[in-house]
Amino acid sequence: MISKAEAIGNGYVIVISLSGKESYLFMMKKMEDTLKKNQEELIKKNKEIDESREKIQLTLEKLGKTYEELKASQLKILQQEKMASIGQLAAGVAHEINNPMAFISSNLGTLDKYINRLINFIQTQSEVIKSLKDMKAIDKIEEKRKELKLDHVIEDVKGLIAESVDGSERVKKIIHELNCFSRMNEEEYKKADINKCIESAASIVWPELKYKATLKKDYGTLPLTKCHPHQINQVIVNLLINAVNSIEEQGKITIKTRDKNQSIWIELSDNGRGIPEGNLSKIFEPFFTTKDIGKGTGLGLSITYEIIQRHKGDITVKSEVGRGTTFTIRIPVI
Numbered sequence: 001m002i003s004k005a006e007a008i009g010n011g012y013v014i015v016i017s018l019s020g021k022e023s024y025l026f027m028m029k030k031m032e033d034t035l036k037k038n039q040e041e042l043i044k045k046n047k048e049i050d051e052s053r054e055k056i057q058l059t060l061e062k063l064g065k066t067y068e069e070l071k072a073s074q075l076k077i078l079q080q081e082k083m084a085s086i087g088q089l090a091a092g093v094a095h096e097i098n099n100p101m102a103f104i105s106s107n108l109g110t111l112d113k114y115i116n117r118l119i120n121f122i123q124t125q126s127e128v129i130k131s132l133k134d135m136k137a138i139d140k141i142e143e144k145r146k147e148l149k150l151d152h153v154i155e156d157v158k159g160l161i162a163e164s165v166d167g168s169e170r171v172k173k174i175i176h177e178l179n180c181f182s183r184m185n186e187e188e189y190k191k192a193d194i195n196k197c198i199e200s201a202a203s204i205v206w207p208e209l210k211y212k213a214t215l216k217k218d219y220g221t222l223p224l225t226k227c228h229p230h231q232i233n234q235v236i237v238n239l240l241i242n243a244v245n246s247i248e249e250q251g252k253i254t255i256k257t258r259d260k261n262q263s264i265w266i267e268l269s270d271n272g273r274g275i276p277e278g279n280l281s282k283i284f285e286p287f288f289t290t291k292d293i294g295k296g297t298g299l300g301l302s303i304t305y306e307i308i309q310r311h312k313g314d315i316t317v318k319s320e321v322g323r324g325t326t327f328t329i330r331i332p333v334i
Helices: 019-131 135-147 150-182 194-209 229-246 300-310
Strands: 002-008 011-016 190-192 213-218 225-227 251-260 263-270 314-320 324-332
Touching: 019 135, 019 150, 135 150, 190 194, 190 229, 194 213, 194 225, 194 229, 194 251, 194 263, 225 229, 225 324, 229 251, 229 263, 229 300, 229 324, 300 314
Parallel strands: 213 251
Antiparallel strands: 002 011, 190 225, 251 263, 263 324, 314 324
16 A cells, blocks of 8 residues: 655655554464464473373382282281191191100110010020920921021011111101291291201201202301291292202202301202293292292292391392202301
């Protein structure tokens, strides 16, 4: 729109009104500012949504972790209750077996003495008979002796008595271990010989172990240290059972103890199937197991780890598939 024209010299100067353009530019600027503000608000809201999402994710992770911890605690409580029930059962069984075993052991001792007297008498009688002149009587007695296989009986009876005495001693040892097991939760923190703890644990596992592996013991001279002896027993029992389960046919398990740097070191090795590298970081986690469903709770090694931690020690593992596994435990001497 031309509002005014002035002739200057030979040309013209045209003056255009800018009011419409200014209005347009003002509107555009206002729209741009509004759009920018809305965009900033949108970015802010998106950021708040992302932060909220992260918080929700963290909360869910915490809830999941708490749930797993509660689940682990519940199973550990159930395990403790189960162990307590087994302990009560063990105490009852030990008591019931202990009474008849007392007189069986006593009777075997007396029987051994009586058998020795009878053998002595038979041998003396044989010598006297041989000195007699009645050959018919001698032949008849000798025939009867052979018929009754008295020579074999005399030779065998001592072995039978010895085996029976050994068996009764083993039963007494089992009773002792059952009594110790039943008192495990009542045990106090006290000075103990770790080698004896290991020996006790090995005797518990022996009935299962002897068919799968040979057990080599290499005990060092150890100082007494404060611990919960039967908890240490449980650690060794768990590791021995794991070792036995890892052996396919006939294998070898070695236990070695040493006193070094104010600590007691226990090394338990087997030549079983080994643990895959990907599982080594998980084996001490609750519920982790490679066993078939129903054949393992996945708590054995986590309980083992917890017991060693309670004793201010540590436990490590090295393994190679097809070669075997070695667990190393360090317990400080207190």
